[in-house]
Amino acid sequence: MKNADFVDRLSLAEMGENRCGTVAQIEGDSRFISRIVSIGLTPGSAFTLLKNDGRSPVLVFCRDTVIAVNHKESSQIFVKVEL
Amino acid sequence: MSEIKTIALLGQPNSGKSTLFNNLTGLHQRVGNWPGKTVEQAEGSFVFDGVTYRVVDLPGSYGLSANSEEEVVTRDYIQSGKADLVCILVDASQLERSLYMLADFVGIRMPVMLVLNMMDVAEAAGKKIDASAIEKRLGVPVLGFSAAESARYPEFFKKMVSAIKTPICLDSGSLREELVGEKSNGEDVVSRIEAALGDFEYGVCEKIWIAEKLLEKDKLICGVVNESLPFARKNAIDAILDSEEGRDGGILTGEAKYRWVSKIVRESATPKSIEKVFSKWDRIATHHIKGKFFAFGIMVVSLIACMILAFPGIGIGFGLLPVLESAVQRAGDALGVWPVVISFIRLVLIGGTCITVCMMSFIFSIIFVFRILEEIGYMARFSYAFDSWLSRLGLQGKAIMPLFSGIGCTAGAVCGTRVLDTRGQRLLALVLLWAIPCGSKVAVVLFLASTFFGSAAPLFGIGYVALIFASFYLSSRLFGKKLVPQNERVGMIMELPPYHKPHWKMIAAMVGRSTWGIFKKALKMILMVAALFWALSYAGDGNVENTLLYKIGNAIEPVTMIFGMRWELFVSYLGGMFSKEASLGIMSTLFNHTGEAFSLVTRVAASENLGDVLANTISKPEALAFLFASMFNVPCVLAMGTTYREAGSVKWLCTIMGYYVALSLGLGFVGYHIGLLIF
Numbered sequence: 001m002k003n004a005d006f007v008d009r010l011s012l013a014e015m016g017e018n019r020c021g022t023v024a025q026i027e028g029d030s031r032f033i034s035r036i037v038s039i040g041l042t043p044g045s046a047f048t049l050l051k052n053d054g055r056s057p058v059l060v061f062c063r064d065t066v067i068a069v070n071h072k073e074s075s076q077i078f079v080k081v082e083l
Numbered sequence: 084m085s086e087i088k089t090i091a092l093l094g095q096p097n098s099g100k101s102t103l104f105n106n107l108t109g110l111h112q113r114v115g116n117w118p119g120k121t122v123e124q125a126e127g128s129f130v131f132d133g134v135t136y137r138v139v140d141l142p143g144s145y146g147l148s149a150n151s152e153e154e155v156v157t158r159d160y161i162q163s164g165k166a167d168l169v170c171i172l173v174d175a176s177q178l179e180r181s182l183y184m185l186a187d188f189v190g191i192r193m194p195v196m197l198v199l200n201m202m203d204v205a206e207a208a209g210k211k212i213d214a215s216a217i218e219k220r221l222g223v224p225v226l227g228f229s230a231a232e233s234a235r236y237p238e239f240f241k242k243m244v245s246a247i248k249t250p251i252c253l254d255s256g257s258l259r260e261e262l263v264g265e266k267s268n269g270e271d272v273v274s275r276i277e278a279a280l281g282d283f284e285y286g287v288c289e290k291i292w293i294a295e296k297l298l299e300k301d302k303l304i305c306g307v308v309n310e311s312l313p314f315a316r317k318n319a320i321d322a323i324l325d326s327e328e329g330r331d332g333g334i335l336t337g338e339a340k341y342r343w344v345s346k347i348v349r350e351s352a353t354p355k356s357i358e359k360v361f362s363k364w365d366r367i368a369t370h371h372i373k374g375k376f377f378a379f380g381i382m383v384v385s386l387i388a389c390m391i392l393a394f395p396g397i398g399i400g401f402g403l404l405p406v407l408e409s410a411v412q413r414a415g416d417a418l419g420v421w422p423v424v425i426s427f428i429r430l431v432l433i434g435g436t437c438i439t440v441c442m443m444s445f446i447f448s449i450i451f452v453f454r455i456l457e458e459i460g461y462m463a464r465f466s467y468a469f470d471s472w473l474s475r476l477g478l479q480g481k482a483i484m485p486l487f488s489g490i491g492c493t494a495g496a497v498c499g500t501r502v503l504d505t506r507g508q509r510l511l512a513l514v515l516l517w518a519i520p521c522g523s524k525v526a527v528v529l530f531l532a533s534t535f536f537g538s539a540a541p542l543f544g545i546g547y548v549a550l551i552f553a554s555f556y557l558s559s560r561l562f563g564k565k566l567v568p569q570n571e572r573v574g575m576i577m578e579l580p581p582y583h584k585p586h587w588k589m590i591a592a593m594v595g596r597s598t599w600g601i602f603k604k605a606l607k608m609i610l611m612v613a614a615l616f617w618a619l620s621y622a623g624d625g626n627v628e629n630t631l632l633y634k635i636g637n638a639i640e641p642v643t644m645i646f647g648m649r650w651e652l653f654v655s656y657l658g659g660m661f662s663k664e665a666s667l668g669i670m671s672t673l674f675n676h677t678g679e680a681f682s683l684v685t686r687v688a689a690s691e692n693l694g695d696v697l698a699n700t701i702s703k704p705e706a707l708a709f710l711f712a713s714m715f716n717v718p719c720v721l722a723m724g725t726t727y728r729e730a731g732s733v734k735w736l737c738t739i740m741g742y743y744v745a746l747s748l749g750l751g752f753v754g755y756h757i758g759l760l761i762f
Contacts, residue, residue: 035150035576070574070575
């Protein structure tokens with residue numbers, strides 16, 4: 001089971017505000033991946049989650065940039081959250 | 084014959100590309116279409132040291148994948164090899180992220196110059212960026228720059244001239260190391276694909292670039308490789324790609340590219356506090372309820388600012404009109420000039436110019452206010468706040484701004500659609516925008532409704548709003564699929580750029596240039612239409628029955644009556660296409676016989692008893708027809724002009740016009756026949 005890897009990992013959509021983390025895995029078609037990679041999110045990228053109200057696009061701060069990702073798509077990005 | 088060199092500007096959105104383009108080319112630019120595409124092509128030129136430089140502004144994109152039409156156009160142009168130099172712009176204040184574009188360019192054998200733009204912003208944020216160190220590592224010319232500061236342009240020209248003189252391409256060796264990783268025996272996926280490609284050649288693209296794009300499942304490259312490789316080799320490549328189980332090719336190349344970038348720039352990173360990046364303001368601006376109220380507040384303030392800015396121009400235009408007219412009349416009378424000449428000068432030349440000045444003042448103020456909002460960085464916040472609403476119509480969130488300013492002036496708002504990112508988005512916004520009534524249209528519709536239907540007028544107001552929203556639905560169904568294809572309607576992934584201080588001089592120069600450009604075209608167009616209408620409506624003896632318009636009107640009345648419009652009303656409807664005031668002015672002349680001749684440009688105020696006369700002459704079904712037709716009539720002559728400019732094609736202008744003529748006459752038809760049943 002692939003999901004076993006994610007016991008201690010969350011998707012971006014489930015992450016709390018003002019927490020720091022790193023991107024663990026990105027899932028989706030090649031189009032989605034190329035868009036998300038070209039804007040600066042790749043596995044291993046450290047970021048801070050600025051805003052997640054459960055409906056509006058999620059805002060993350062990564063590579064000196066505030067990036068907005070639609071809420072639905074943000075559940076395809078899995079993260080490791082710093083404690 | 085002087086030498087001509089071509090420079091292509093490549094950069095991500097918000098990299099300051101358009102500022103550089105505008106400052107380089109000034110008034111020498113033209114906007115058209117890429118042949119066969121709905122993508123805007125901006126080209127300009129400038130002369131430096133006796134050499135003419137052609138500047139091609141490529142559509143902004145985050146990378147070189149072929150995901151959207153814009154990106155395809157960008158890539159096609161680069162691969163065509165037409166440019167003598169590709170100037171890649173990156174945002175120095177977000178260097179690591181924006182250098183991704185450069186990393187994506189590695190493997191394309193084209194001469195490159197890297198411009199680290201917005202050095203001033205980076206320095207203000209405490210970043211130390213050593214352009215010459217980056218130049219040493221990359222081996223291509225690198226310039227630390229700030230496109231908004233005119234004092235820095237000599238450095239740009241110097242670098243550019245030497246970059247063209249000694250063209251250097253990026254070396255793919257260091258990126259290859261990152262892609263290959265630790266395996267050095269040729270067993271890695273990139274080397275295996277390269278080997279399988281064999282002697283395959285694809286223009287200026289190296290095999291390593293082809294391999295990257297194959298890993299990223301780039302549709303165009305996959306297609307080209309599929310078509311041109313023999314079956315066995317194609318299968319070998321497929322097998323290699325399939326063997327990468329679990330590992331996504333796009334992630335693999337993406338990680339390698341960012342590793343490559345981080346070795347190029349070892350930034351003296353200054354960790355910013357979260358409050359600085361995401362201020363209290365932004366917390367409000369991005370709140371799902373407060374953010375919308377906040378944005379509405381900004382819109383209302385912007386609209387008021389536009390009106391205040393437009394006021395002097397409108398005052399001058401309307402103020403000068405009677406003064407100049409009577410002066411010409413007196414001078415003409417005194418000199419004994421033919422009345423037909425005086426009439427032409429007054430009604431066409433003076434009237435046309437004055438009305439152009441009035442109409443242009445609102446366009447100027449909208450361009451100005453929009454430019455400021457964009458420069459500050461607020462425009463992207465609109466996108467964030469309204470994306471969920473407008474994405475249903477197929478539009479980006481920031482389309483709310485031009486749509487809203489349509490209440491002020493359609494022609495100006497049309498210019499405001501420039502803020503949208505793709506031409507498809509812009510065209511769709513244009514279509515919707517024409518349904519939004521400007522202040523003058525609202526005034527005309529309310530005047531007609533209250534004249535004919537008295538206390539029921541508010542009902543028409545509500546019905547009008549409902550019809551506008553219904554037309555949005557219809558337009559997005561009719562045009563949306565073609566202009567914004569379903570596969571481009573992906574959830575929002577975008578950058579919220581940091582707030583910048585506006586560079587006033589630069590804004591003033593850019594706004595001045597575009598306003599002047601529009602003014603010249605608008606004046607030509609308005610004078611032409613005014614002259615045509617004047618010729619149709621001129622009668623030497625002032626008798627309406629001796630005009631061409633009267634004869635044509637009477638001849639086609641049987642047709643126009645299908646839509647419930649007698650010829651006088653139909654001519655007023657046509658006049659409404661010129662301006663809303665013209666529509667009332669013509670009615671005043673035709674029904675009330677005030678004013679000596681009916682003209683589009685002379686401001687024949689609707690005379691006081693126009694309402695009574697109309698109510699007595701026109702039947703209720705006819706009134707209903709005219710009212711509905713007026714609601715969705717073509718906005719005005721200048722809106723046509725600016726739409727032509729933004730759409731960049733006669734075909735689209737005619738399509739939008741045809742759509743609204745059909746819509747308004749169709750509604751008129753329905754209104755008339757319902758009216759016949761009721762009244």
